[in-house]
Amino acid sequence: MRRAFSRRKALPILAFTFATALWGGSAALWAAGENTQPDLLSLGGSVTEIVYALGQQHRLVARDTTSVFPPEAADLPDVGYLRALSAEGVLSVSPALIISEEGAGPPETIELLQTASVPFVTVPETYTAQGVVDKILAVGKALDVEPKAQELAHNVGRKLDAAQHAATQSGIPKRVLFILSTNGGRILASGTGTAADGIIKMAGAVNALVEFEGYKPVTDEAVSAAAPDVILMMDRRGDHATSNEELLALPAITTTPAAKSQSVVRMDGLYLLGFGPRTAQAVTDLNTALYGG
Incomplete structure (x- = not known):
């Protein structure tokens, strides 16, 4: 019993050490000015689509399994399924910024990532036209490309309004x-x-x-x-x-x-x-x- 308890206690400590070491390397590069843009990890198919639609795909270092559009996203390293992530898998790609759809998990993985001080932005999910617009704006803000996001959100919102109006007929x-x-x-x-x-x-x-x-x-x-x-x-x-x-x-x-x-x-x-x-x-x-x- 005593040995099993120690092993359970040791696992999160080892994971935390691993996470801290990886983040420490990214943070050092950032502070030294050698990393001019974040190494972005996108979690969630819609978030990845928005990153591409904003022309920011050059900042992507990896994506999750649900990110299958556009097709070229498949060429990026895959860190696993959105709702079944491991801290080791996520941090193995040394992200300096993570943008995620709502619902990523499990909770213990997300807590560990936040403990490791990796900036983790969760994009709210609302299943409406306004929800799509808000999601685009949230991703644009996280990437510091708000003017591009506002333009994309306006265009997408206009198309959504037209599509819904046509559907009512x-x-x-x-x-x-x-x-x-x-x-x-x-x-x-x-x-x-x-x-x-x-x-x-x-x-x-x-x-x-x-x-x-x-x-x-x-x-x-x-x-x-x-x-x-x-x-x-x-x-x-x-x-x-x-x-x-x-x-x-x-x-x-x-x-x-x-x-x-x-x-x-x-x-x-x-x-x-x-x-x-x-x-x-x-x-x-x-x-x-x-x-x-």
């Missing part, structure tokens, strides 16, 4: 059920307060499930009662992807209007749910997929 709003996964035939779906809920509303439709917040498993009865006109999913590839035939044959879905009309829409996950610079076009594309055009 679509007629009777369709009921859309966003399904995150169907592992083992069990449906994990979106309630309110999610990126899926936000994009569905912006595209002129309504979320079929509003009885809960976040993403939760739902019963067959709940799906049937929701009576979705359309099923919306991320476009996934690979052996574990569920085909439209398999999806519409699930007992929970087979009785719905969506199954009767064979209405399934699939879109790239980051494009659909990222709430970054491409969101206005995502709103237009989703509206077209839902209503035609």
Whole structure:
């Protein structure tokens, strides 16, 4: 028992020592004037997109797994998944600045990074047009390129307003059920307060499930009662992807209007749910997929 306790106590101390050593090297270069711009680590696909849209990609030293657009971002070192980061992985690229989407974790990793004195900027996440604008402005401020960010935010905001206005002309709003996964035939779906809920509303439709917040498993009865006109999913590839035939044959879905009309829409996950610079076009594309055009 005594040995196990000592080992547990030693792990954070070793990690802290490792973090401090790496940060100390970056700080020394910065103080000596040898590092004229921050070595930027971007965490979150939308943040990385904004960095590129602001023309600041030359400052990137690494990115996380969700940062897959633009395609050239894949050439950067990958420090891991946004919500399952390790301090060692993050600090191995010696960042002098980290800009992250809200929700990065786990909490102990973020605490350790902050203890190591690496500037860590969290960009708030709100699943609205204004949320996209605010995100752009926040990234621009963190990078000290506020005039560029204001120009980009203005242009993106104007496109978002136009896309949403066009979406309101679509007629009777369709009921859309966003399904995150169907592992083992069990449906994990979106309630309110999610990126899926936000994009569905912006595209002129309504979320079929509003009885809960976040993403939760739902019963067959709940799906049937929701009576979705359309099923919306991320476009996934690979052996574990569920085909439209398999999806519409699930007992929970087979009785719905969506199954009767064979209405399934699939879109790239980051494009659909990222709430970054491409969101206005995502709103237009989703509206077209839902209503035609």
